[in-house]
Amino acid sequence: MSEYQYYEFQALDRPLSREEQEQLRAVSTRARITATSFTNTYNWGDLSGNPRSMVERYFDAHLYVTNWGTHRLMLRLPKQTLDLPAVRPYRLDHHVDAWTTRTHLVLDLTSEDEGGDWIEGADDSLAALIGVRDELATGDLRPLYLAWLSALAAWELEDDDEEEYQTCPEPPVPAGLGELTAPQHALADFLRVDADLLAVAAQASPTAPKEPLRPTKKELAPLIAALPQQEKDALLLRLALGPEPQLRTDLLYRLRGMTAPIAAPGDRSAAHLLDAAHALRTSLGSVQNRSGPKPVADA
Template sequence: MSEYQYYEFQALDRPLSHEEQQELRALSTRARITATSFTNTYNWGDLSGDPRRMVERYFDAHLYVTNWGTHRLMLRLPKQTLNLPTAQPYCLDHRIDAWTTRTHLLLDLTSDDEDGEWAEGADDSLAALIGVRDELATGDLRPLYLAWLSALTAWELEDDAEEEHQAALEPPVPPGLAELTAPQQALTDFLRVDADLLTVAAQASPSAPKQPPRPTKKDLAPLIAALPEKEKDALLLRLALGPATRLRTDLLHRLHGTATPTTVPGRRSAAQLLDAAHSLRTERRQRAEHERATAHAKQLTALAHEAKSTWQQIEAHIATKKTRAYDQAVTLLTELRDAYGHTGHDTDFHQRLTRLREDHQRRPGLIHRLDRHNLR
């Protein structure tokens, strides 16, 4: 399989200037560059620019997917919507990172799985994920906690980390982990969050608060009237220069105040979460195995009750003297052997099998197949 790397960058809060697009063109002659995006697929070579620096300077979101198992999502948010002290508790190892520039906070979320399944084509992935950026900007920290769970799963696989697991506490737990939004579910899939670990984590997560009703004209009019004249002029100027994608969100933040993230303190250690997820996974597998065994036992009992007609089918297959029919006869005999054994009639089966072998001893193709499947 050839190498595959997919890079996508999106500018959401403001379009790229012509000069900025030219600067990006210097990084790649093949990339598709517009006023709001940079996309390219590499089957050999690599992007010459540093994605972190590109997001710091030009873009608000970046997605990176490879066929060796790397999934990476980077987001840039204005500092006033999410601050570094809030994000830092969710950083873990090199897989979840947060830092700031003069104006923005940046998040770098990575999942690596060399053994995971992969299908080429990531063109629609960022569109499904981008909603978590607005969620973070409005105080919903579930995306950060989901990223932490993803990093914790990878950390679990590292050697000699048990003592660190015991010492490390989970970050603040946001509400609503048991009822994720569509973008959050897409993030869960993209970062390969373990389902059992998420189930365990959600046990300490309160229900998500109900969304406040959409503000009406009557609600907003007095708030807008109270804004300073200078601030109104700045907002109108942004609108006139457009497109200003976040203008509505920023204005509502200004009118109502930035939402304070609602969380409960993290009290469980990483080891407790991982152990609880392992127990849940083991219990589920045991239930599944029990259900499969019960279903198989019912099938064997039913087959034993229909043994007479099954022996007739076997004889009919053998009578055709065809290779494929011999294989079908052997399959039925194997199933009958298990059915007789399940009902405690092994002796009856072997007596009948002995007669069958004697009756057809001059058919070497059949006898060879019986011997190969230990039907003696």
């Protein structure tokens, strides 16, 4: 099988200027570059630029897929919508990382599985995942918990130190782990989250609010009406001064306290979750074996 690497970057909050597109052309002469995207597939060679630097400077989302099992998703959000202290409990090893620039927080989520699946023709993958960014910006931390579960399973394969698992605490458990959104299902698949581990984790997850994470016009109207007059005037002034792509994100952040699911403090250890997932997997396997096809009796 030949080498396969797929790189995709998306600019969401603002389009790239012509000068920025020319700067990116210096990174790759073969890439497809538009005012909102940079995509390229490699069957030999590699991207000459640094994806981390490209996200910090130009892009709000990055997807990377290889045929040797690497799945990587990077997301850049304005710092006022998601801060580093909120992300810190979900960081684990090199699989879930986060850092800040002067204006943004960057998440770096990675799944490695050399013997696992890979996505040939991955150009639809980022479109399925991009909704996770808006969910995080409006206070839904389920994507972070899913990334932590993925990292936990990978950590178990890489490190057999039982004492570390016993002392590794569970991060805050967001509401609604048993009822994921479509982007969250896509993220769980992309990061290869173990279904049994997720089922065990969801047992301690509060019920998600009945309201959708993306409020409707009917739900937004009273929330906006309740904003202080001075704050509404400031938002309208920003709108009147010209295009500001981040304005919508800022407003959703301001309203998110009334629409975001809550998170309960995690009180289980990594070892508890891994053992419970193993027990569930074993019990399900036993049930399936007992309910399997019975031998046909001799005539």
